[in-house]
Amino acid sequence: MADRILKKENLGKLVASVNGKGGRFIAPVLDARQVVFKDVARAEDIVSDYILARNSYKEYVFPQTEVVADFTVEKHGVDLKSREVEARETVVLGARPCEATSLSSLRAIFTWDYIDEFYTKREDTLVVITVACTKADEACFCTTVGLSPETKTGSDVYLLETESGDYIVETMTEKGKAFVERHKAAFTEGGAKAKALVMPEKIGTIDLNKVGARLKDKSHYDDQVWARLTRKCIGCGACTFVCPTCHCFDITDEGTAFAGERRKNWDACQYDTFTLHASGHNPRHYQYQRWRNRFMCKFNFYPEKFASKGCVGCGRCIRVCPVRLDITEVMEEFSR
Amino acid sequence: MEERLRKKAKELLESGEVKVVIGYGWNRQKTRTSPVFITDAAEVDRLVWNPLCVNNLSIYLTRKFKDIQALGRPAIVAKGCDIRNIVVLITEAQFKREDVYILGMACEGTVYRQELWKGELKPEIMPTKCHNCDVRNPHLADFVVGEKSSFTPPEAPAGMVFDKIKAIDAMGQAGKWAFWINEFSRCIKCYACRQVCSLCYCERCITEKNMPQWIETSAHPRGNLSWNLTRAMHLVGRCTFCGECERACPVNIPLNLVNQKMIQVVKDAFDFRSGYDEKTHPPMIVFSPDDKDDFIK
Ligand code: SF4
Ligand code: SF4
Ligand code: SF4
Ligand code: SF4
Ligand code: SF4
Numbered sequence: 084m085a086d087r088i089l090k091k092e093n094l095g096k097l098v099a100s101v102n103g104k105g106g107r108f109i110a111p112v113l114d115a116r117q118v119v120f121k122d123v124a125r126a127e128d129i130v131s132d133y134i135l136a137r138n139s140y141k142e143y144v145f146p147q148t149e150v151v152a153d154f155t156v157e158k159h160g161v162d163l164k165s166r167e168v169e170a171r172e173t174v175v176l177g178a179r180p181c182e183a184t185s186l187s188s189l190r191a192i193f194t195w196d197y198i199d200e201f202y203t204k205r206e207d208t209l210v211v212i213t214v215a216c217t218k219a220d221e222a223c224f225c226t227t228v229g230l231s232p233e234t235k236t237g238s239d240v241y242l243l244e245t246e247s248g249d250y251i252v253e254t255m256t257e258k259g260k261a262f263v264e265r266h267k268a269a270f271t272e273g274g275a276k277a278k279a280l281v282m283p284e285k286i287g288t289i290d291l292n293k294v295g296a297r298l299k300d301k302s303h304y305d306d307q308v309w310a311r312l313t314r315k316c317i318g319c320g321a322c323t324f325v326c327p328t329c330h331c332f333d334i335t336d337e338g339t340a341f342a343g344e345r346r347k348n349w350d351a352c353q354y355d356t357f358t359l360h361a362s363g364h365n366p367r368h369y370q371y372q373r374w375r376n377r378f379m380c381k382f383n384f385y386p387e388k389f390a391s392k393g394c395v396g397c398g399r400c401i402r403v404c405p406v407r408l409d410i411t412e413v414m415e416e417f418s419r
Numbered sequence: 420m421e422e423r424l425r426k427k428a429k430e431l432l433e434s435g436e437v438k439v440v441i442g443y444g445w446n447r448q449k450t451r452t453s454p455v456f457i458t459d460a461a462e463v464d465r466l467v468w469n470p471l472c473v474n475n476l477s478i479y480l481t482r483k484f485k486d487i488q489a490l491g492r493p494a495i496v497a498k499g500c501d502i503r504n505i506v507v508l509i510t511e512a513q514f515k516r517e518d519v520y521i522l523g524m525a526c527e528g529t530v531y532r533q534e535l536w537k538g539e540l541k542p543e544i545m546p547t548k549c550h551n552c553d554v555r556n557p558h559l560a561d562f563v564v565g566e567k568s569s570f571t572p573p574e575a576p577a578g579m580v581f582d583k584i585k586a587i588d589a590m591g592q593a594g595k596w597a598f599w600i601n602e603f604s605r606c607i608k609c610y611a612c613r614q615v616c617s618l619c620y621c622e623r624c625i626t627e628k629n630m631p632q633w634i635e636t637s638a639h640p641r642g643n644l645s646w647n648l649t650r651a652m653h654l655v656g657r658c659t660f661c662g663e664c665e666r667a668c669p670v671n672i673p674l675n676l677v678n679q680k681m682i683q684v685v686k687d688a689f690d691f692r693s694g695y696d697e698k699t700h701p702p703m704i705v706f707s708p709d710d711k712d713d714f715i716k
Contacts, residue, residue, distance in 0.1 A: 114605070115602075115605060115670065115671040115672075116671055117670070137670075147607060147638045148638050148639055148642075221450060310486060311456075314484075314487060315453065315454040315455075315456070317478060317614045318614050319609060319610065319611035319614035319615060319667060320610065320611065320614070321609050321611045321667070321669045324607055324609045324669065325669060333636070335629070335636050335637070337635050337637065346637050348608075348636055348638070349607075349608075349638075351609075354610075355483075355622075356627050368485070369485065369486040370483075370484070370486070371486065403669050405474070405611060405615050405663070406453055406474060407446055407451045407452070407453035407533070408453065409446055411447070412446070412447055415447070
């Protein structure tokens with residue numbers, strides 16, 4: 084059977100088709116010397132030689148800042164009007180297999196005790212087109228958390244790069260099938276040889292079961308390990324902002340005393356004010372305790388509550404950290 | 420040098436003169452350096468010294484790090500440029516000179532970013548600060564590690580940052596505005612620039628004062644501009660051009676241009692450069708009756 088192919092020269096057709104039908108096309112482009120996910124109008128801007136985009140594409144389902152309501156202060160009280168999410172087909176091309184699995188993690192939290200439509204409506208119209216990895220760096224550790232470049236769950240469409248720079252197309256979900264159908268003029272059929280995928284080496288000294296078990300036992304809480312390995316954290320929050328599964332936000336009002344908007348903005352458990360009480364007490368007094376929370380969230384809270392992963396091993400937090408705090412070194416410590 | 424450093428660190432810990440040595444160590448793969456805190460003399464071999472030692476560790480001397488302070492008197496591994504930040508901290512009464520033991524490193528330069536390291540320190544991977552450095556031989560230290568550097572900085576400061584500032588100055592008001600609005604538009608309001616700066620030591624930054632909300636926390640153009648201007652203004656006359664903020668910024672905003680421009684303005688107006696003398700107060704925190712400007716009188 085012939086494969087479905089997305090030819091390099093047809094990428095432009097696909098971009099035009101999505102944008103032309105009122106959709107949004109997101110792909111990795113070069114911006115300020117970094118590869119980042121951004122809106123794309125021309126296929127020429129899309130880069131293919133990268134490991135992972137600097138940012139996670141989560142910002143297209145969970146924007147960094149968005150208005151959720153408008154308010155006016157009237158004589159009779161406050162008028163609050165909720166905003167409606169305008170969701171349209173949003174296509175992300177060039178996600179990696181590890182991060183493709185992160186959407187189910189985000190959905191789990193945003194539909195857990197409350198259905199956050201600002202998230203779900205966007206995710207319902209998001210099409211994730213994964214390109215399997217032909218490159219990796221020392222920060223990649225998908226294979227250590229049970230994923231790999233061959234992981235297809237989470238992707239709506241899974242692409243393998245060919246030697247000539249085209250893509251072999253595999254549709255994984257109904258959404259993916261519908262997408263290919265909707266834009267079928269951009270796809271062709273044929274046969275091609277896929278480039279070899281690159282498997283990051285599994286870190287042998289890490290055992291996720293042991294990490295989980297150790298974290299369940301509350302005695303780890305005051306373990307000296309936290310201070311020893313993570314007191315160098317400066318609490319910049321960059322790791323949480325680039326992480327595809329981090330999801331914390333803050334609600335803030337902006338405007339005048341009489342009218343304004345209520346916004347939902349990204350927040351991070353790494354900030355010292357995150358758990359600061361009005362009384363002045365802070366249960367996470369030291370930075371390493373805030374870091375402990377991030378680790379707990381990924382390797383204890385998530386596995387306990389949800390079927391999806393808290394960490395997908397993309398390594399973004401390691402690459403971005405100004406003090407090179409490596410989460411795998413902590414995983415290693417708790418595997419002993 | 421590494422051996423000398425370890426030996427001295429060991430001595431200091433064994434004698435009890437210091438309780439912790441703040442320095443650099445390797446990551447697991449030995450490809451990047453990362454801060455380490457040595458409290459046990461048996462562990463001094465974890466200390467390393469090489470051109471990848473980019474971090475300005477003086478951040479760990481600030482009051483934000485109460486857990487490190489609780490360990491006791493620190494010794495800090497510091498390059499000349501890092502010592503400049505320590506000097507500013509002393510002049511701003513964050514601690515006293517004798518509260519910290521400075522292990523000054525004679526330095527031949529570092530890489531601009533660790534990712535650039537290919538095994539050799541070439542001029543093109545060094546930051547502008549290193550090309551103009553007048554503190555390769557630490558100017559304030561309790562103990563200096565390494566051979567004296569014979570480097571003399573150029574008469575007139577030169578390098579990428581200075582060239583870019585000249586280009587921006589030539590853009591005119593509208594051009595400058597457009598340039599910076601575009602650069603700041605990428606800001607994601609993570610505040611990494613603030614967190615990594617040892618001179619941003621306020622326990623409650625103005626961005627966190629929300630009654631009223633002085634600085635909008637949203638990463639929209641208005642919020643980004645107000646944050647970046649505020650950050651710049653709060654560092655006037657204090658910033659040492661160590662470059663940590665630019666290095667930490669995850670979206671590559673050229674903060675070094677802002678920083679160096681402020682340094683030039685302060686130099687022209689007050690003939691002052693921060694971080695050289697721990698006994699001179701920075702211009703923004705002193706009042707002098709001889710001030711040549713009279714608007715304040
Ligand atoms: S914790 Fe780090 S490695 Fe894990 S998903 Fe988040 S950014 Fe990726
Ligand atoms: S990026 Fe590094 S320093 Fe910043 S909050 Fe995360 S772990 Fe801490
Ligand atoms: S500025 Fe000077 S002291 Fe600092 S790293 Fe460069 S050469 Fe070394
Ligand atoms: S260069 Fe940046 S990090 Fe360094 S002192 Fe100046 S503002 Fe702070
Ligand atoms: S580090 Fe960069 S992105 Fe983060 S707040 Fe500062 S300027 Fe903005």
